[in-house]
Amino acid sequence: MPLKSRHRPQGTPTSSSRAPLRPTVPDRLRPARGMVIGIMIGLACWGAIIAAFCLLR
Secondary structure, eight states, X not given: OOOOOXXXXXXXXXXXXXXXXXXXXXXXXXXXXXXXXXXXXXXXXXXXXXXXXXXXX
């Protein structure tokens, strides 16, 4: 009677292996979010410049 090997054959999955995780979806809104933040900061700066001009006039 042959002895059983403790090593599993290469093609046999182990019980501790997990299913591969799904890759994360790329954040498609990141460039748009940056543009919106930039526009809002620009508007705030222009508003501060106009307000300062009106107050100092």
